[in-house]
Amino acid sequence: MTADMKSHRRKRRLAVLLIGTAAMAAGFLLGEIRSVSAEEAGQVDVYSYRQPYLMEPLFEAFTEETGIKVNMVYAKAGLLERLKAEGEAGPADMFLTADLPRLVEVQEAGFAAPVMTDTLSANIPAQYHEEEGRWWGLTQRARVVYASADRVPKGELTSYLGLADEKWKGRICIRPGDHPYNLGLTAAMIARHGEERTKEWLRGVKANLARKPQGNDRAQVKAIYEGQCDLAIGNTYYMGKMLADPEQRKWAEAAYIIFPDQDGAGAHVNISGATVLEGADNREEAVALLEFLSGDKAQEIYAQSNYEYPVKPGVPWSDTVKSWGEFKADTVDLAVIADLHDEALKLVNEVDFNAGS
Amino acid sequence: MVKLTPGRFGAGRKTGRLDAGPSLFSERARSGLTLLVALLVAFPVAAVAWIALTGGIGANWQHLWETVLPGYVLNSIKLAVLVGIGVFLAGTACAWLVTMHDFPGARFFEWALLLPLAMPAYVVAFVYTDLLEYAGPVQGGLRDLFGWQTPRDYWFPEIRSLGGAAFVMTMSFFPYVYLLARTAFLEQSLCALEVSRTLGCTKWDAFRRVALPLAWPSIMVGIMLCLMETLSDFGVVDLFSVQTLTTGLFNVWLVMGDAAGGAQIALVLLVFIAGLVWLERRGRIRRAYYVQTSRMRAPPRRKLSGWLGTGASLLCFLPFFCGFLLPAAILVRLSGARLSDALSLDFAALVVRSVTLGGVAALLCVAVAVGLTYSTRLGVSRPAALAARAASFGYAVPGAVLAIGVLVPFGFFDRTVNGFMEGVFGVSVGLILSGTVAALLFAYLVRFLTLAHGTVESGLKRVRPSLDMAARTLGRGATGTLRDVHLPLIRGSLLTAILLVFVDVMKELPATLVLRPFNFDTLATTAYSLAADERFAEAALPSLAIAMAGLLPVLFISRAITKARDFGASPETEVLM
Numbered sequence: 001m002t003a004d005m006k007s008h009r010r011k012r013r014l015a016v017l018l019i020g021t022a023a024m025a026a027g028f029l030l031g032e033i034r035s036v037s038a039e040e041a042g043q044v045d046v047y048s049y050r051q052p053y054l055m056e057p058l059f060e061a062f063t064e065e066t067g068i069k070v071n072m073v074y075a076k077a078g079l080l081e082r083l084k085a086e087g088e089a090g091p092a093d094m095f096l097t098a099d100l101p102r103l104v105e106v107q108e109a110g111f112a113a114p115v116m117t118d119t120l121s122a123n124i125p126a127q128y129h130e131e132e133g134r135w136w137g138l139t140q141r142a143r144v145v146y147a148s149a150d151r152v153p154k155g156e157l158t159s160y161l162g163l164a165d166e167k168w169k170g171r172i173c174i175r176p177g178d179h180p181y182n183l184g185l186t187a188a189m190i191a192r193h194g195e196e197r198t199k200e201w202l203r204g205v206k207a208n209l210a211r212k213p214q215g216n217d218r219a220q221v222k223a224i225y226e227g228q229c230d231l232a233i234g235n236t237y238y239m240g241k242m243l244a245d246p247e248q249r250k251w252a253e254a255a256y257i258i259f260p261d262q263d264g265a266g267a268h269v270n271i272s273g274a275t276v277l278e279g280a281d282n283r284e285e286a287v288a289l290l291e292f293l294s295g296d297k298a299q300e301i302y303a304q305s306n307y308e309y310p311v312k313p314g315v316p317w318s319d320t321v322k323s324w325g326e327f328k329a330d331t332v333d334l335a336v337i338a339d340l341h342d343e344a345l346k347l348v349n350e351v352d353f354n355a356g357s
Numbered sequence: 358m359v360k361l362t363p364g365r366f367g368a369g370r371k372t373g374r375l376d377a378g379p380s381l382f383s384e385r386a387r388s389g390l391t392l393l394v395a396l397l398v399a400f401p402v403a404a405v406a407w408i409a410l411t412g413g414i415g416a417n418w419q420h421l422w423e424t425v426l427p428g429y430v431l432n433s434i435k436l437a438v439l440v441g442i443g444v445f446l447a448g449t450a451c452a453w454l455v456t457m458h459d460f461p462g463a464r465f466f467e468w469a470l471l472l473p474l475a476m477p478a479y480v481v482a483f484v485y486t487d488l489l490e491y492a493g494p495v496q497g498g499l500r501d502l503f504g505w506q507t508p509r510d511y512w513f514p515e516i517r518s519l520g521g522a523a524f525v526m527t528m529s530f531f532p533y534v535y536l537l538a539r540t541a542f543l544e545q546s547l548c549a550l551e552v553s554r555t556l557g558c559t560k561w562d563a564f565r566r567v568a569l570p571l572a573w574p575s576i577m578v579g580i581m582l583c584l585m586e587t588l589s590d591f592g593v594v595d596l597f598s599v600q601t602l603t604t605g606l607f608n609v610w611l612v613m614g615d616a617a618g619g620a621q622i623a624l625v626l627l628v629f630i631a632g633l634v635w636l637e638r639r640g641r642i643r644r645a646y647y648v649q650t651s652r653m654r655a656p657p658r659r660k661l662s663g664w665l666g667t668g669a670s671l672l673c674f675l676p677f678f679c680g681f682l683l684p685a686a687i688l689v690r691l692s693g694a695r696l697s698d699a700l701s702l703d704f705a706a707l708v709v710r711s712v713t714l715g716g717v718a719a720l721l722c723v724a725v726a727v728g729l730t731y732s733t734r735l736g737v738s739r740p741a742a743l744a745a746r747a748a749s750f751g752y753a754v755p756g757a758v759l760a761i762g763v764l765v766p767f768g769f770f771d772r773t774v775n776g777f778m779e780g781v782f783g784v785s786v787g788l789i790l791s792g793t794v795a796a797l798l799f800a801y802l803v804r805f806l807t808l809a810h811g812t813v814e815s816g817l818k819r820v821r822p823s824l825d826m827a828a829r830t831l832g833r834g835a836t837g838t839l840r841d842v843h844l845p846l847i848r849g850s851l852l853t854a855i856l857l858v859f860v861d862v863m864k865e866l867p868a869t870l871v872l873r874p875f876n877f878d879t880l881a882t883t884a885y886s887l888a889a890d891e892r893f894a895e896a897a898l899p900s901l902a903i904a905m906a907g908l909l910p911v912l913f914i915s916r917a918i919t920k921a922r923d924f925g926a927s928p929e930t931e932v933l934m
Contacts, residue, residue, distance in 0.1 A: 071876050077757065078757050
């Protein structure tokens, strides 16, 4: 009897709980779905491999200026696969990447729509966009060598090839060889020196490593600060970001930047960029966003807050970036480097670069 | 009326059937429905297999095989073996100590040892790197202390290594084994242990020869879950630069853009795990143990005092400390200055969204798990039973690959519907499912169904078939029996299943990143985005919130399990028996 009443009460409680949960879930789902499908005019939907905290100030400035809202999905990988699965009926209007090869992948998959406007071609020099405007570079950065201020005299290293010299044995730090930034540099080396010589070079650098490739570009500078290594390979803008961070400032101050190959082909530069997608529902808005990102205001935000080199001529560099000085950049066709991406990965695998010395 | 067909039922392979009668679906309808649901869940994995099998062997395979793949495979195996041994030792030892003994802090460790579950492994990995790497405070302190100058002056274990990854994963995953072992120990009849003692077994023998074999199936399920997590992990191995099969997979799929090659590696991984599961099941069939008595008595706890007690406390403290306390403390310190951000409206919205997502996914998984398990218990056709088994392989697939497995069929469905609507009615409806919360929930269902299915299944298996028959004789239909008999009896298992799925959804990252709708952030994606931007101190707060959100259900579940200890004595079960 007691047990019966108890079980009855329990059942009622369970029913209330279940109905409550179901109602909550339904409301939640409806809300989420509606917020997604509310595709009014005045929006642009972006898939981004670039970090949200970098893009948000830019998007905010764009919305303020035009009233167009920017929606974003950010991921480190897999967005191209999402694009392929969704096809042209998919919601995305624009694709943002932090490196050119992945932009070219979007193009090769057939999703990059040609966009050519007077504003764009006036803002972005010809070597930084695809001929028909299927992709547009927005910023550039150099992949350089950081050297210990205490332990590496100026002028001791002048070229990328020099990194393979035996005198650096146990003194070099680098992030994993299969990271897109390192693949870009390796691809540039292949373009310049051919496959055989690049493989030799990779072997030499691997033999000189102070530790197994690990961490990101900043972690390498930190390792210089800690005395674990004397040379590191990294992108220029990280130096600026570390200098702006109270905790990381001391790392950056322990190192200085070497722009390699200044007597030769120049330092390797890569670009971040964007493409407007085929079948974009909001093509007009997407083009407006692209134009905005190539304009003075956005280019200056890129330069000041992310320490990148603006692609638009005449936009001032940040003071920090200026302090590193002018440099000669490699002028090899960026599309060629993107093509050599797979070759680069193969070489990295063949010498088993990530195993370390 | 209800027709009963007696037969071997409930344990091992099913041959006997319990005809459901008119109250539920006929066997054919039931089989059909089971098959349909199971196939739906198995679809993404099948899609990956399809991409793999139709792709042909590309040049990338040969290249990989000749260069780095053998090393990757070896690393994966080493990692699996180390983690397998680690979680077995930590999980079983702690469960045995806590369940059968009384020592200082035993009651506390009972639930505290579950807490590492709430901590994402990639966060734990990050915290340890920060602590133990060359530039970290530990090595820095040692250098100051002994006056060492460079890394060549001394030796220190490298945390970014296979050993380090195995350590982090063991500390993050062992609660699965602990949870299942503890439940199994609690449910063992004390009689078996007492009889073994009267037959001359020492305490150690009683554990080794009676308790352990009896609990073995549950322990193995726990170890399997850990191994699936280990083999499909990307976050930890990526952070530690340990090259495993998953690394190779990502290189081929996402760097070389070779979907077929990547899917083939994923398939190898899957076959590997299916092999393990099969071996384990075969072993279990050969050594089936049944507890014959229904009279359960709560096992009395043996008191450990003095050194033994201290030793037991220490042994339990160690994994709790490494897997939860230390990482949590560091996160609290990191987020210290920013704790006020936790009060912001945006942050509250983030917590609500993550918790709701986890809750809905957990209920969905458990509902599907109960449906599949119960219909299999009632008897379904062989293909349906097989499909129900295949539905649980999503857990072994790396999240990002699974995401692509979800994208492909969803995209196909959406494009077909859209094409049809455009062709027939001339209106484009866009994509209905892709890029919605529904896609996300489906991915969670596919990935985490195993957790719910395994837990519910083992719970339901312990309910003796005679109870079904009694309920039926007393006039309950199949649904009524489930509602009035089974569900109340396996309440503990249901809660455990909900907890496991909830906590895992809260932590899930790669699939969420790729599948989520526009402007959709969860605690995990926010922590990740902040960390990607090197804002570690800010990333600590959402990471901590993930752990805290998991805390509550962990406490809840632990209480439910402890209550199950008094199972035999409860008046409700007296009535039901």
